[in-house]
Amino acid sequence: MTDIARASSLLTIDVDAVVANWRRVANLIAPAEAAAVVKADCYGLGVAQIAPVLSAAGCRSFFVATLDEGIQLRRILPGGVIYVLGGPVGGGEADFAAHGLIPVLNSLAQITGWATFAKAGSAAPAAALHLDTGMNRLGLEEAELERLAARPDVLASVRPILVMSHLACADDDTSPKNMEQLATFRRLSGQLPAMPRSLSASGGIFLGRDFRFDMARPGAALYGLNPIPGRPNPMAQVVRLQGKILQVRDVDSPMTVGYGASHRVVRRGKIATVAVGYADGWFRSLGNRGHGVIGGFKVPLVGRVSMDLTTFDVTDVPAPLIHPGALIDLIGPDITVDEVAAEAGTIGYEVLTALGRRHHRRWLTRTTEGKPA
Amino acid sequence: MTDIARASSLLTIDVDAVVANWRRVANLIAPAEAAAVVKADCYGLGVAQIAPVLSAAGCRSFFVATLDEGIQLRRILPGGVIYVLGGPVGGGEADFAAHGLIPVLNSLAQITGWATFAKAGSAAPAAALHLDTGMNRLGLEEAELERLAARPDVLASVRPILVMSHLACADDDTSPKNMEQLATFRRLSGQLPAMPRSLSASGGIFLGRDFRFDMARPGAALYGLNPIPGRPNPMAQVVRLQGKILQVRDVDSPMTVGYGASHRVVRRGKIATVAVGYADGWFRSLGNRGHGVIGGFKVPLVGRVSMDLTTFDVTDVPAPLIHPGALIDLIGPDITVDEVAAEAGTIGYEVLTALGRRHHRRWLTRTTEGKPA
Numbered sequence: 001m002t003d004i005a006r007a008s009s010l011l012t013i014d015v016d017a018v019v020a021n022w023r024r025v026a027n028l029i030a031p032a033e034a035a036a037v038v039k040a041d042c043y044g045l046g047v048a049q050i051a052p053v054l055s056a057a058g059c060r061s062f063f064v065a066t067l068d069e070g071i072q073l074r075r076i077l078p079g080g081v082i083y084v085l086g087g088p089v090g091g092g093e094a095d096f097a098a099h100g101l102i103p104v105l106n107s108l109a110q111i112t113g114w115a116t117f118a119k120a121g122s123a124a125p126a127a128a129l130h131l132d133t134g135m136n137r138l139g140l141e142e143a144e145l146e147r148l149a150a151r152p153d154v155l156a157s158v159r160p161i162l163v164m165s166h167l168a169c170a171d172d173d174t175s176p177k178n179m180e181q182l183a184t185f186r187r188l189s190g191q192l193p194a195m196p197r198s199l200s201a202s203g204g205i206f207l208g209r210d211f212r213f214d215m216a217r218p219g220a221a222l223y224g225l226n227p228i229p230g231r232p233n234p235m236a237q238v239v240r241l242q243g244k245i246l247q248v249r250d251v252d253s254p255m256t257v258g259y260g261a262s263h264r265v266v267r268r269g270k271i272a273t274v275a276v277g278y279a280d281g282w283f284r285s286l287g288n289r290g291h292g293v294i295g296g297f298k299v300p301l302v303g304r305v306s307m308d309l310t311t312f313d314v315t316d317v318p319a320p321l322i323h324p325g326a327l328i329d330l331i332g333p334d335i336t337v338d339e340v341a342a343e344a345g346t347i348g349y350e351v352l353t354a355l356g357r358r359h360h361r362r363w364l365t366r367t368t369e370g371k372p373a
Numbered sequence: 374m375t376d377i378a379r380a381s382s383l384l385t386i387d388v389d390a391v392v393a394n395w396r397r398v399a400n401l402i403a404p405a406e407a408a409a410v411v412k413a414d415c416y417g418l419g420v421a422q423i424a425p426v427l428s429a430a431g432c433r434s435f436f437v438a439t440l441d442e443g444i445q446l447r448r449i450l451p452g453g454v455i456y457v458l459g460g461p462v463g464g465g466e467a468d469f470a471a472h473g474l475i476p477v478l479n480s481l482a483q484i485t486g487w488a489t490f491a492k493a494g495s496a497a498p499a500a501a502l503h504l505d506t507g508m509n510r511l512g513l514e515e516a517e518l519e520r521l522a523a524r525p526d527v528l529a530s531v532r533p534i535l536v537m538s539h540l541a542c543a544d545d546d547t548s549p550k551n552m553e554q555l556a557t558f559r560r561l562s563g564q565l566p567a568m569p570r571s572l573s574a575s576g577g578i579f580l581g582r583d584f585r586f587d588m589a590r591p592g593a594a595l596y597g598l599n600p601i602p603g604r605p606n607p608m609a610q611v612v613r614l615q616g617k618i619l620q621v622r623d624v625d626s627p628m629t630v631g632y633g634a635s636h637r638v639v640r641r642g643k644i645a646t647v648a649v650g651y652a653d654g655w656f657r658s659l660g661n662r663g664h665g666v667i668g669g670f671k672v673p674l675v676g677r678v679s680m681d682l683t684t685f686d687v688t689d690v691p692a693p694l695i696h697p698g699a700l701i702d703l704i705g706p707d708i709t710v711d712e713v714a715a716e717a718g719t720i721g722y723e724v725l726t727a728l729g730r731r732h733h734r735r736w737l738t739r740t741t742e743g744k745p746a
Contacts, residue, residue: 008439040652040680065681066381089619090698107620136630137646138620168634177634246462247480247511257509261541261550273510279413279726284719307413308438325463346657353652
């Protein structure tokens, strides 16, 4: 039997759609550079499969979160420009240098640590500086920046090639915080020597030309999430998740379904049990709220999501479509990641990064072989 | 630099505690057999590291969810008795036989499929029968059971060695559903030839002797979750999750923290940014609700959880404890999995299965070498 026939669930990742999304962003913001944020395993979709195709399409700069991710990506992209957002912590500068990783330096302590390391004669790569403009999460505070600006020797040792910041409310184009952060970024970056600047990720790109500077750092938009919530999604959908029906059962009132007997059957009908559960990243918060789609029919998720199983009310679907072995779309042409996220009470980013390891994965591309896991 | 020094987060799994929990259950229910539910990679904790130690401690029977998991576990435990809860779907009987996996047959269709396969002369393993007693998720319906009981030839071909069911409300000892399911299980299993019976998982074991039959199937209790919510947890804690502080920043009113500016600073204080986010399974629903512990001090999670980062208010912690590189307990001696789950609006099972791949993992045992990932 084939791998697909054996699978309990199938996750199909359209790598060409990722590339199309990157090209759309790159064209939109040119002449600014479009980098690619590939942290968290490309938001759960497979950095080993996606990053090389983005690179082949012309993407030059890549952002990851941690040193581990940087080392992994260096193996995948021997020639790529790789930024590591967390920077070195508790030592680690030598690891950055050994793998040619550009640290994003988030504090005066990281900057002076890097300067000391660079001055010690190692062939340290260049670095990026991260200014906090209102997230209060990572990045140089204004007082630290003033102290840094007074130390041209430190700056010279660090050799910064990019100064960046990050928007807190870019998904809400009515938030006054966006213009505040833009003004702060201009003011603070003006205290540094001239160098390329970057402020925006996916959302910021669509806030307008002023937010694009010399480089933007799209992530979510590449993977098909809507960067402009409330308006039609300009990005191509990347993900399809299909769960296999294990069993179809006849139910009738007054039966209950699942843990906690949380769903009460009110009419004669059919329940399909699908081999996907919260251990697959199909959130438990979807219980009695989510839905799937089969043959164009929307099927409500009833009862609680359990670890390995989810139950759907398929009463209104023509019987020939519903049988053990048939596939229900959990994410697909008729149900987007953003919709699933709304039903789960979260955002599409978390739906993607939670996608589990038990799904049989296939990556679709015209430019490379699709490789099932 | 060591692997641990490089880590953004550390996940420590006390395998000896898993074994102690299994022994406690085994002693409690003897002479009934204590199996071990090791599906979903031992609830996210590492089946390759845990199953062999349970086997060495005397556990004979293991339950997984899918064929893939069964094949994986067969490689780990060449001699173990392995049940696969989902049974064969759309073919697959030959895979079960090839790997010596015992299918849990959940429907008349699966039973007749298995009987046909077994009769064809293959050396089919024995099978288990799953009766639905009120979950309406998987399992033989009563009408199907009657048809099966009338077919002794089919039953003889299947060679069932276990009949099982599953409780919907075992975590609530006041639910009338427990006694209903117990009565239904007795009545339905009585229509089959005499064979070993199993009704309870972790919760059911603690509902009393009547629920234990010949075998119980603990999972959650082995991994330290409380099988009797609302009463003191009789199980040993298994998991510790520590996140590394990347940066400590001074904040003051009227600053905001994180995405959506959802946390407003009301007094002069300190925020620690930790390198764990929802891509690590640290749920976004913990935003402005969760907490961590450092040096015995409880530190509130402030702002939203982002993909790779979480921010804590560490104002009240002595300064020497709070520095880049220091570790905050996200799960640990002073903060249980069940507590994290309550703050995230879910159950401990989902917290465990969501634990991410970026955590550096170590398994502690006295009987085998601890192996960092």
